[in-house]
Amino acid sequence: MAARAGVSRATASRVVNEDPRVRPRAREAVAAAVAELGYRPNRAARSLVTREADSIAVVVPEAEDRVFGDPFFAAMLGGITQALADSPAQVLLAMGRRGQGGEKIEKYLRGGYTDGAIVVSHHRDDRIGEVLRETQLPAVYVGRPAGEPRLPFVDVDNHAGGRLAAEHLIAQGRRRLATIAGPQDMTPGADRLAGWREGLAEAGISTDPHEDLTEVGDFTAASGGEAMQRLLALSPELDGVFAASDLMAVSAVHALQAAGRRVPEDVAVVGFDDSSAAALCRPPLTTVLNPVAALATTAVDMLLRLMEGGEAQSVLIDTELVRRTSA
Amino acid sequence: MAARAGVSRATASRVVNEDPRVRPRAREAVAAAVAELGYRPNRAARSLVTREADSIAVVVPEAEDRVFGDPFFAAMLGGITQALADSPAQVLLAMGRRGQGGEKIEKYLRGGYTDGAIVVSHHRDDRIGEVLRETQLPAVYVGRPAGEPRLPFVDVDNHAGGRLAAEHLIAQGRRRLATIAGPQDMTPGADRLAGWREGLAEAGISTDPHEDLTEVGDFTAASGGEAMQRLLALSPELDGVFAASDLMAVSAVHALQAAGRRVPEDVAVVGFDDSSAAALCRPPLTTVLNPVAALATTAVDMLLRLMEGGEAQSVLIDTELVRRTSA
DNA sequence: CTGAAAGCGCTTACAG
């Protein structure tokens, strides 16, 4: 290719890499040769010398089927991929719960497969934080990590979201309130519950343990239905439910309907996420917005800045209630 | 690392690559050194000499948000990823419709980023086939490609699936039958419609153009709702609908309900896919199974065989009706 | 069974 353009390999390389100090004439000759020969630089050779993988990892420490089955994750991955569309880097999807494919995550992170990482669903017990610290890879979290964050994160204001749900249900005149919380080893689960309880307390609604109707799910549809049944057994007269994910909310609606309750007439239900499942639900779900696209683009911006050697501040994105029919 | 084990780099390399002709003693020494030093081979260097990218591309010529938003695609990607979990290759996701990120597909396919490709949703007008032919990359299609296939494919028997839907509705005593077909430039769209029509014809139900109630959607929820409205306008007395995807079927159910029809009492609805949306729908959707997991593992098997220099025969996987409540 | 040596295709100081 260099020969075709009548220049040295060094100059050809400079043109390909847009080095400014190349004479226009030479630049044109090389460009022409590239076009003519359909030349594409060998990625491996370039990586070997530049020490860059030219790739960004999106790591999701969850089971693979879970990741692709959950509309929140799916939307998140889509958002990140789109935000990265203009970047020359390819995106490397690394999923798996510990034991279950989780080794691949470590392999990618430690093996020089990637130049940076966006960690999407972090559990307190996964070892991602440790690996990231050891490898010194530029990285950001989507979702505030548990414990003292040493890495920047972007998150929706889960606490405010939980409060919003409580306030809305109370404003609708509901008083026998229950919640299906998310996993308490994950900050979204814990924060949404804390916000919910704060909302109840502020309205003077008892949160004493005996009255505190909360069942914990794991954000999946299956867990939501089961939790709803337990709640119904505990308190048949409940009239309002906040589920910490739309998937759990949809299943809660179905469980309520199966138990002969009308939604929202008998029981009002509020979800969280505003995922595709919310609009598809009958009745359409009133839900707390999880601004996936904003989370994705913010995370990508932060990571890119970090990768350029800059700083990145953690950010909390505001949320709001999306009113539909279920509450 | 080689020094630590007291052997040459060549021998070390042989151990790492499991070359059988290494003395056990040397093998152990190297293994110990690897463990001790936490050695990981540099991927770029290895790729450079082996001329292998150690990566398999999953290409989906659809808009990115579409890919992640559609439960069929999501399940397909999850299935392929899982089927590839044991393989050392990483999976490279390449999405985008022409113009819209589609260049990345070509870049990955032509740029030596990958050793093989699984093409998931192929449109007649995309250039994937051409690129694949030129690059000579081992590749398989999920979904029979349009035209004379020169590459092996795995597909569900869409034609039989369409018939199944027709036969079921007819067996339920439905006679004013309509269908929401998929895009006719994609074989699943065309084949499901052909099977459906064959089923109608066989039962002696007129398929003459004036009676032939078919509206074309693009497999998305939005298109299904609109198609259903057109159908209702055309034939208010219809009593059975086959939608060529669950997403379209769910929206059709909602459109019917919004128009005051009870499902299945007034109008029976059959979907296609048995995706997560089918079970979440109220009433739960009767639908034609699209055996995603089987498609995924078969595609992966075929590709792996091809990559080892073997042959691969196209296969058509049987389908069946999943009976729930909507029909 | 093992080592010395060549070479994969690039980039990048270095010297000019």
Added chain:
DNA sequence: CTGAAAGCGCTTACAG
């Protein structure tokens, strides 16, 4: 602004 040369970290005939 440009070229000759070194070198990135591996693998693999080749010779022994």
